[in-house]
Amino acid sequence: MNIVVCVKQVPDTATERKLRSDDKTLDRDAADGVINELDEYAVEEALKLKEAHGGEAAVTVLTMGPAKATETIRKALAMGADKAVHLTDDALHGSDALSTSYAMAQALGRIGFDLVVLGSESTDARTGVLAAMLAERLGVAQLTQAKKVEVSGTSIAVERVTEYGYDKVEATLPAVVSVVEKINEPRYPSFKGIMAAKKKPVETLSVADAGIAADQVGLAGAWSEVAEFAAAPPRGAGTIVKGDGDGGTKTADFLVTKKFI
C-alpha cells in the first residue's frame, strides 16, 4: 500500500504571525516554521496503518512550501516516514486553496498513491478545504474529519466526527482522508529516527517537474486575493456586572442579550 501524508510547514503558533505588506501573503521569515500540528496526527496515523499492515506499506511525505520547509519534512521522516517529496518553486508563492490543491494533485499523480492522509485544517490559513478539493481533483473518495481509520484489503472505513457524534463512512481505495486530533497520540521522534532521517530520500519537484502549469498557481494564478488586512482591534474593557444580590440574574440577562443562553 502506498500512503502519502500531506505535511504543511506553518509559522509557530507560539510566536507572533504577520502578513507581508508588499504582496499580502504570510511572512514566513518572521516566525519559526514548525510542522502543522494536525499533520503530526496524520503522520502518526499513516505510520500506524503501515504497522497494521505488517510494514507492507510505504509512507511518503508530500510538502509544498519554500526551501526551509525541509526542517518540517525531516521531522516527519524522523517520526518514521520512509521518504519525502518536496514540491518547491518560486512560482508557487501566493497560491490560494484552489491552486494549492491543483499543484498537490499534480504531484500526487506523479507519486502514485492508494491513500492520501491530511490534517483536517492548518493553523495558518485554516481553510480546511484541501482534503475535499484534492479528492475532487483526483477523482477519488473523500473521507474527512476522521477520528478512526481502518483499512482492510481495498476497503477503508472511518468514523467521521459530527456535531452529534460520528458517522461511519466507508469507501474503496484509492481515497483521501483528513484526520482530527482525537484520532491518536503522535509519537515523539526517537534519536535513532532523527539520525536515520538524514539518510532518507527527499525528492525535490519544481513546477515543471510536476507538470504544473505555472500560470495556474502562485499569486498570478490565484482565484482569490487578499485585498486588505488590518491588525485585530485591541480587546475592549469588558462589561462589569455589579451585583447587589441580583448578580446572577443580571449575568443571565447579559448572556441572553448575547444569545449564549
Place this chain on the structure above:
Amino acid sequence: MNTPDPHDFLAVDRDLSEEERAIRDTVRDYSRTELLPHVADWFDEGTIADPRGVAKGFGALGVFGMHLSGYGCAGTNAVSYGLACRELEAVDSGLRSFVSVQGSLAMTAIHRYGSEEQRQEWLPPMAGGDAIGCFGLTEPDSGSDPGSMRTRARRDGSDWVLSGTKMWITNGSIADVAIVWAATDEGIRGFLVPRGTPGFSANVIHKKLSLRASITSELVLDEVRLPDAARLPAADGLRAPLSCLSEARYGIVWGAAGAARACLEATLDYTGSRVQFGRPISGFQLTQRKLADMLVDVNQSMLTALQIGRLKDAGQAHHSHISFGKMANVRAAQRVAALARGLHGANGVTLEYPVMRHMANLESVATYEGTEEVHALTLGQTLTGVPAFR
C-alpha cells in the same frame, strides 16, 4: 541588526547542526510535556512516582546511553548528549541524574569494561528503559577519596564474595543491576550485582532536602556470592570507575547550564509581571543588575559546555577540561538560582515556581561527581604538575 534573543543571547544555536537541534527540540518538547507537569509533585513527595514508566519513556526516545554505539544505543555525538542533559536539567536535576547514572555510569561501565556476554545481556534492555542500572562507588566513610573504600571482594574458589556498604546510590533500590566497585587483593574491581542476589539489599534514603525527584539508596552487601562472570573483565583499578565519572560529569557541565537557563527564564517572566512601587520589578536598576549577572552566567555556561562538547567529539577533551566545566558551570548555576530565588520573593520559596527546587537540587549537583574542591585540586594539579589532594 536584530535585538539578541534573551533565551539564546549569544546565538549559540547557530553553531548547532540540524540534527543536534532536532534532538534538543525533541527532548525539550518531551520533558516539558511529559515530565514538567509532575516534577514539583515528585519533589514534594521525595520520589519519582513511576520510575519504570519514566525509564520506558526515556528508552523510547533513546536518551539512555545515547552517545554509546551498538547494543541498541542511538550513537549520537557528545554535543547531542549534552544538549539532552541541558533540556532535562532545565526541568529538574533529578531527571538528568536518572539519565546520567543509567547511561554515563552504569551503561558506560558495561560498554567499556564488560565482557561481550555482559554487554549483550544488559545494554539493550538498559538502552530501551526495560532494565535500570545503578553505580555504587561512594560509601559512608569514602566519598571524595574513593580509593579508601572498605567494600571487599575476596576470591572463594572460582567465585567472589562481596561485603560492604555503598551510600548515596542513585536509583539503588529500583535497579535491576548494580555496578558495585570493591577492593580486592589485586586492586579495585567492578561487579555486576543483579537485583535479588542473596545477601544484596537496598534501602531508600529519606529526608533529603535536595534532588528530591530522584531516588537515592544505600546498598548493603552481606557475603554476596558471585561467579567470576559477574566481574567486569577489563576494569583494573580505580581508573575504571573514575573514567565513568568523567562521562557523567560531562553531562553535568551541560545540565547545570540548563538549570541556570530555567532559573533565568522563570525570573524574566516573573519580574516582568510582578508589580511593586507601581511598576514591574524588572524595571528597577537593582533588578536589572541581577538579570544582567544571570544572563552572563547562563550564556558563559553554555559556551563552556559547547566548547568542551566539541573537544570531546574531536577526541580532545582532557579530564581536566571536564573538571573545568563542572566547577565553572555548577558554581554559575548556583549563583543564578540564588538570585532567581530572591527575585521571586515569597513565591520563590514554594514549589509553584521552579527556582528554589533548582537551587536545592544544585546542592547535590555541586557535591556529587566531585565537589568544587576536588575539581579545583584537579585543575591545580594540571596547571602546576603538583598533586595537592593529600
